[in-house]
Amino acid sequence: MWDGYEAEWDYPFGAIRFAIAPYVDDRGKMSAIHVDRITHRYGQRTLYRDLSFRVPEGRVVALLGKNGVGKTTLIRLLMGFLRPSGGSCRVLGEDAHDLSPATRARIGLLLEGHLTYDFMSIEQIERFHRPFYPGWRRELYYDLVDRLGLPYSHKIGNMSCGQRSQVVLGLIFAQNPELMILDDYSMGLDAGYRRLFLDYLQDYLNQGGKTVFVTSHVVQDMESLVDEVIFLQRGGELLQMDLADFRRDYRCYAFEREGTEPPRPDALIRSVDTHGGQPRLYAFAERDGVEKHLAEHWPGVRLGEELAMTLEDAFIGLTGKY
Numbered sequence: 001m002w003d004g005y006e007a008e009w010d011y012p013f014g015a016i017r018f019a020i021a022p023y024v025d026d027r028g029k030m031s032a033i034h035v036d037r038i039t040h041r042y043g044q045r046t047l048y049r050d051l052s053f054r055v056p057e058g059r060v061v062a063l064l065g066k067n068g069v070g071k072t073t074l075i076r077l078l079m080g081f082l083r084p085s086g087g088s089c090r091v092l093g094e095d096a097h098d099l100s101p102a103t104r105a106r107i108g109l110l111l112e113g114h115l116t117y118d119f120m121s122i123e124q125i126e127r128f129h130r131p132f133y134p135g136w137r138r139e140l141y142y143d144l145v146d147r148l149g150l151p152y153s154h155k156i157g158n159m160s161c162g163q164r165s166q167v168v169l170g171l172i173f174a175q176n177p178e179l180m181i182l183d184d185y186s187m188g189l190d191a192g193y194r195r196l197f198l199d200y201l202q203d204y205l206n207q208g209g210k211t212v213f214v215t216s217h218v219v220q221d222m223e224s225l226v227d228e229v230i231f232l233q234r235g236g237e238l239l240q241m242d243l244a245d246f247r248r249d250y251r252c253y254a255f256e257r258e259g260t261e262p263p264r265p266d267a268l269i270r271s272v273d274t275h276g277g278q279p280r281l282y283a284f285a286e287r288d289g290v291e292k293h294l295a296e297h298w299p300g301v302r303l304g305e306e307l308a309m310t311l312e313d314a315f316i317g318l319t320g321k322y
């Protein structure tokens with residue numbers, strides 16, 4: 001729903017009334033990102049059709065999906081680098097394809113970890129970025145890059161992949177944006193730095209009112225960080241849930257079968273796999289419901305114990321191993 005307010009501006013030729021309409025969701029929260037029925041094609045290939053979701057302001061939302069489902073493409077669409085074949089995206093209230101410089105300055109973007117100004121040094125790149133952002137926090141940048149143990153004259157082009165990622169993340173934290181869009185922030189970072197990054201991100205969030213939209217292949221890192229998850233499947237199927245609800249409702253059960261076929265995914269069984277020789281099935285259902293369903297549709301299949309899952313287990317149980 002659009003829930004804006006009206007304003008009136010006086011012009012020499014008379015007053016004009018108009019509605020200013022920020023997008024809010026059903027819970028009355030403003031959407032920092034609103035993707036509305038987008039379709040995207042590369043040539044003849046349709047990546048997604050009528051994809052819709054929202055990232056409410058003040059939330060941390062992870063976009064998770066297997067290689068090649070279109071996460072980076074989605075971020076390119078959000079930043080207006082690509083135009084969707086259909087539908088629209090709005091970011092901080094503006095059309096993604098027509099973002100003003102002022103709005104871009106409110107967005108901290110990490111796109112596949114790459115720095116374009118390789119010829120600059122650690123010091124030069126900070127000086128270059130600083131004037132674009134009114135709330136620049138220089139100390140945060142140097143706090144992070146000091147940990148590299150490199151002289152400030154060291155060129156970006158002569159850094160390792162992980163070191164470059166550290167510089168880019170330092171620049172984004174210094175920018176102190178309202179909205180962070182982080183595409184695979186973990187690229188090349190070692191475990192210690194990833195932990196450090198998460199600490200910085202927590203400090204950033206503690207300021208309040210910040211929104212983060214993040215993709216990552218290190219699903220486990222998301223557990224302590226995010227409020228909501230969006231699972232994007234091949235073919236564009238999308239599932240968005242509060243992380244707490246997903247962790248509570250998505251279950252994994254061992255099973256055994258007596259000479260019958262193994263169960264296949266259906267209206268209740270989300271997926272079936274084998275891990276360490278143990279067949280397992282996954283469902284958004286409690287034990288009673290699954291047992292009843294098996295008795296009705298898959299006789300001969302006997303439900304075993306419910307298995308504990310990490311977020312990564314649950315992710316694989318939802319999207320499949322390959």
Ligand SMILES: Nc1ncnc2c1ncn2[C@@H]1O[C@H](COP(=O)(O)OP(=O)(O)OP(=O)(O)O)[C@@H](O)[C@H]1O
Pocket residue numbers: 042043047065066067068069070071072073074
């Ligand atoms: N410019 C392009 N032209 C044609 N196809 C493209 C183009 N860019 C990406 N693709 C294809 O679109 C699909 C989605 O790519 P994208 O990079 O968005 O995936 P991803 O989910 O970010 O993957 P990963 O997790 O591996 O980074 C892939 O199959 C990719 O090969």
